[in-house]
Amino acid sequence: MSTTAQDTDTPRAHCTVDADGRTTFRIALRSAGHPRLALVPRAKKNAPQQPTRLLDLEPHGDDGDLRAVLEPLPALAEGRWDAYLMRETDAVRERLRPGLRDLRALVDGNLRERPSPVAVRVPYATKDGFLAVRAWLRPAHAEAGRLDLADGAMTVHARLHGAEPSDGATALLRLRGDRDTTRSFPLRTDGSGFSFTAPFAELTGAAPGDQVWDVFLRPAADVPPVRIGRLLDDTADRKTVCVYPALTVGEAAARPYYTVDNDLAVEVTAVR
């Protein structure tokens, strides 16, 4: 749809993602040379720079389109990867515009069991209108589902992927900027997943001013905590889409939200 009237002259890539993350890019381009699609990772603070991923663009079928396939393995490192077209081997990289992104296979991705490491990729349009891929790569991941807000507390339903919770597993809320300030809550088994209830009254007054608490699951006492977030569907940027109301607790308002990385957090602000 809206193909007759194309938006701009810059090259545009359609893409389709399979349930296992295999991503097929398609570009309407005639080329006698050796065109490639480059996925370039954005630089991150305190992390080694990942190498650019180069994919061959090859003719496929007789529609004249070129295709490049990003196989599920090796997984992309966690972060944002910008998509570029290189028309020739030494050609300048041209940023690609997003075409149709067929992500329907990802919509119910939270229903599938994921082995370790949990690798997720969601192609998306950047704010300035270019094609990029959002990738997550974690040894284990706790996928948040239903979130209930009542009586000054949040109850989070979630499912652990890539690890098994032990009997001593707990939910952990950690004050951002102060790793030593934490609150623990017992887990309940809940079908194929778990749930826990965190009364917001326990989060207020831990520090002066407004605070943010990041939400984790600790599968066992002696293992590193696993982030609770929501990564397993077609939504690359959840922050403005999955929005929860604030609950008033004493002098403060507490509101769960998803961070720019789609991880669950709770912000506590003073009510003025």
Place this chain on the structure above:
Amino acid sequence: MKISFLIHNAYGIGGTITTTFNLAAALAERHDVEIASVLRHREHPNLTPHPDVRLRPLVDLRREKDDPRHREPAKVFPAAEYRYHQYSELTDQRIAEYLESVEADVVVGTRPGLNVHLALQAPEHVARVGQEHLTLDNHPPRLRTALRRAYRHLDVLTTVTEADADSYRRKMRLPGVRVEALPNSVPDPVLPAADGTAKVIVAAGRLVPVKRYDLIIKAFARVAAAHPDWQLRIYGKGEEQPVLRRLIESLGLWNNVFLMGAATPMEAEWVKGSIGVAASNFEPFGMTIVEAMRCGLPVVSTDCPYGPGEIIKDGVDGRLVPVDDADALGEALLDLVRDDELRHRMGRAALDNARRYAPGPVVAQAERLAKEAVAARSTGRRPAPDGGRTLSGQGHAAADLALAAASEALRTLRKGRR
């Protein structure tokens, strides 16, 4: 044929622009086509026209917005038109010059005020096709009066629905003008159709009160209560966003209802769903309903004036429910949520039935209308006036004049009080 479209601003975003670009592109396969844009405010249009379609701006606001003539009010463009404030002596002048020198066999106007220019100023030998993307009954009486005077000089007037075409035939005396419904076309989808298995209901459009997204959310509450694994995704942005957000919170639907923001094109989003929903109080056409159906979704919609009832066949490729009835809307959605077989069958029917809105048939009709208009012009033969409807047309004309006078008087009174 040489065809020239006259449009308000080809450089913006909107349904009329998309439809006009699509139609122009399809006609350019066999004809010489240009789009004249009264205004231009940026270098490139948001949609790039077909390479064979010439784009011709008449007033470039980047250079000419401070032209003294642009500060003087328009005299030809009717004062009661919705976009009157954007028109001026300068636009009057440029549109007149464009029409005077136009080399086209047929000029197609795309909004009421431009149709007036076309009707009054096109040279005698040029065929005149006026397009109405809104509806007669919703035009203010003063605009209806202006159009009644001008539209009799058109050769063809197209509306987007049969119901609106019927209003023009009954309420305006337009002897010799062919009035015909020409629906908006929706290009053939690129992606495979939805398979009806996703537990997702999709709505899309500008978030404005008339679209009644509040009603959709209330209706969906019934679905979520019985089927908590289903979600409602609302695409679009607009002034209602915060109101809808509060409604979602007050109904406790934050796990099931999502305000997705704007998505263009919508195709990749429609195919993630298995039911489309619309709840407008008023809808001149219903482009999103056709888009959803072309992607294989049955659509549940209110049976509001005018479009939905002409697009959806109730019980076959979707459902029509009364306006402003959350219970009926919720029940119709539940019927489709509960019954996989019904949903799949209606989805397939929607895919088949919506093909009549493919560019093929719509463009063929537009081409026929343009040819007939050209033929009528060149032979000087215009169909005989339709005497039987004169009286009723005059009745409506008198009523509009009275209404216009009344609203004028009211305005004067209000001014006096200030």
